[in-house]
Amino acid sequence: MARGEQLEVLNALDVAKTQLYHFKAIVIAGMGFFTDAYDLFSISLCTKLLGRIYYYHPNSPKPGGLPPGPQSAVTGVALVGTLLGQLFFGWLGDKMGRKRVYGMTLALMVVCSIASGLSFGSSAKGVIATLCFFRFWLGFGIGGDYPLSATIMSEYANKKTRGSFIAAVFAMQGFGILTSGIVALIVSSSFNHAYPAPPYQDDRPGSVVPEYDYMWRIILMFGAVPAGLTYYWRMQMPETARYTALVAKNAEQAAKDMARVLNVELQAEAEKVEKFTEKSANKFGLFSRQFLRRHGLHLLGTTTTWFLLDIAFYSQNLFQKDVLSSIGWIPPAATMSAGEELFRIARAQTLIALCSTVPGYWFTVAFIDIIGRFAIQLMGFFFMTVFMFALAIPYHHWTLKDHRIGFVVMYSLTFFFSNFGPNATTFVVPAEIFPARLRSTCHGISAAAGKAGAIVGAFGFLYAAQSKDPAKTDPGYPTGIGIKNALIVLGCVNALGMIFTFLVPEPKGKSLEELSGENEDEYDDKADYATASSNRTAPV
Numbered sequence: 001m002a003r004g005e006q007l008e009v010l011n012a013l014d015v016a017k018t019q020l021y022h023f024k025a026i027v028i029a030g031m032g033f034f035t036d037a038y039d040l041f042s043i044s045l046c047t048k049l050l051g052r053i054y055y056y057h058p059n060s061p062k063p064g065g066l067p068p069g070p071q072s073a074v075t076g077v078a079l080v081g082t083l084l085g086q087l088f089f090g091w092l093g094d095k096m097g098r099k100r101v102y103g104m105t106l107a108l109m110v111v112c113s114i115a116s117g118l119s120f121g122s123s124a125k126g127v128i129a130t131l132c133f134f135r136f137w138l139g140f141g142i143g144g145d146y147p148l149s150a151t152i153m154s155e156y157a158n159k160k161t162r163g164s165f166i167a168a169v170f171a172m173q174g175f176g177i178l179t180s181g182i183v184a185l186i187v188s189s190s191f192n193h194a195y196p197a198p199p200y201q202d203d204r205p206g207s208v209v210p211e212y213d214y215m216w217r218i219i220l221m222f223g224a225v226p227a228g229l230t231y232y233w234r235m236q237m238p239e240t241a242r243y244t245a246l247v248a249k250n251a252e253q254a255a256k257d258m259a260r261v262l263n264v265e266l267q268a269e270a271e272k273v274e275k276f277t278e279k280s281a282n283k284f285g286l287f288s289r290q291f292l293r294r295h296g297l298h299l300l301g302t303t304t305t306w307f308l309l310d311i312a313f314y315s316q317n318l319f320q321k322d323v324l325s326s327i328g329w330i331p332p333a334a335t336m337s338a339g340e341e342l343f344r345i346a347r348a349q350t351l352i353a354l355c356s357t358v359p360g361y362w363f364t365v366a367f368i369d370i371i372g373r374f375a376i377q378l379m380g381f382f383f384m385t386v387f388m389f390a391l392a393i394p395y396h397h398w399t400l401k402d403h404r405i406g407f408v409v410m411y412s413l414t415f416f417f418s419n420f421g422p423n424a425t426t427f428v429v430p431a432e433i434f435p436a437r438l439r440s441t442c443h444g445i446s447a448a449a450g451k452a453g454a455i456v457g458a459f460g461f462l463y464a465a466q467s468k469d470p471a472k473t474d475p476g477y478p479t480g481i482g483i484k485n486a487l488i489v490l491g492c493v494n495a496l497g498m499i500f501t502f503l504v505p506e507p508k509g510k511s512l513e514e515l516s517g518e519n520e521d522e523y524d525d526k527a528d529y530a531t532a533s534s535n536r537t538a539p540v
Helices: 008-015 020-054 070-095 098-117 124-156 162-190 210-219 225-234 241-247 251-262 270-278 289-318 318-327 338-371 373-392 401-419 422-431 436-464 483-502 511-518 526-533
Strands: none
Touching: 008 241, 008 251, 008 422, 020 098, 020 124, 020 162, 020 210, 020 225, 020 338, 020 373, 020 422, 070 098, 070 436, 098 124, 098 210, 098 225, 124 162, 124 241, 124 422, 124 436, 162 210, 162 338, 162 422, 210 225, 210 436, 210 526, 241 251, 241 436, 251 338, 251 483, 289 373, 289 422, 289 436, 338 401, 338 422, 373 401, 373 436, 373 483, 401 422, 422 436
16 A cells, blocks of 8 residues: 555544534533543532531631641542543553444443542541542543543544544533532522521531532532433444444444444445555554654653643632632632622633633634644743733732732633633644544553642642741732742743644644554665664554
């Protein structure tokens, strides 16, 4: 087969017109991301409530949230599980196939979402420990959804609108964040009869009304609903033709599956598939020098940019209630009951998600195949850097009552440009530029690097923000100097993200096989042959 020649079944996918199956795949894969975002970010709404239910001592002068230790555990344990799940299921998706592994991750998410809401214990530590256990395994299942959803969508899409389709799957994350706020608003409003009257002297362990304990449990358990609703349809999806043909080497099944999806007649091309998959130039493994030479810088680019992006993105999302409380946009905890505080935090998160987070995702969907991944990612990092410094340097100016709305607007713009920027593109690009037999694995590695950044952001922001401004008197919230310094650090992190973006190639308008080099029929030069000859490493 000549260099650049394509299998008929893969070419049919590359040039297929947008049709119903594309949108069906977006919804099926996207609902996994809807659930992922809901589960990961709904916990930030519950931490204040958990603190007031289980950790508020009667002698404490003012109600606050969870202490730093339990809060970092509850917030971070799911991220640790997600990181490990991305690595494990990413590798498994290349070994067993995308579809076979896809159902496992969703089933794990459903079970652990319900179990998180049923967390039990005879003491505060017992409840938090049980919650952390289930949230770890919830994160493990969520982790598998990243490489599998991205890989499946990239392998189903045509090359003209592939970026928009993958970005649309990821954009469901925005609706998950929005829904977590809406569900919290509904739950807190439903129990408003339980709010004690001011001055809330009975809002403490032993006298807290039982409804408060129901609130966080209902919010967490709701994450099982969207995942459960899409399980059947996910299991009905056929395996992707690129995996079936290029990895499993079953030309007949690949043609049969895609003929049914595309409603066209396709030839099996068994001999052509054999030639395509047996070319020694494309048999290198993940840990070979051949992979390092061809894709090493690409993998470095996708991992570093995702790592840096998630430091900022998860810090902002998981601790936005603390940032907004520090400038007084959310009132001090002492002025509210636990249920009212949940309502106000959820309202703030919902407003930001509706006005900036969700639109940012869909701007990417609209423009990614027009202006390209590279331009969007570079632009996003640039504006995130600008707005972070604009918030941090004159931080105390923004804390004045007349300037709080300006702070919220600029803070919202950092969410908009993270999503109309690197938060979307770091997910899209790793699903496009690596070979089919390593695609899920490399996406999992890139995503795991991102979750390592999220862990750094979650733990780092929590402890950095504990530094108090002496001018502030409310011990319930991290404020002042700590928040300001954290925002400066996040601005520097985003600036580094701009630099590492230059390692990432532009996949716009090219087929997956062009990008990965899988349709090359011969070695580029003698150096390629020498490298390949010395690396008879089996693919991992």
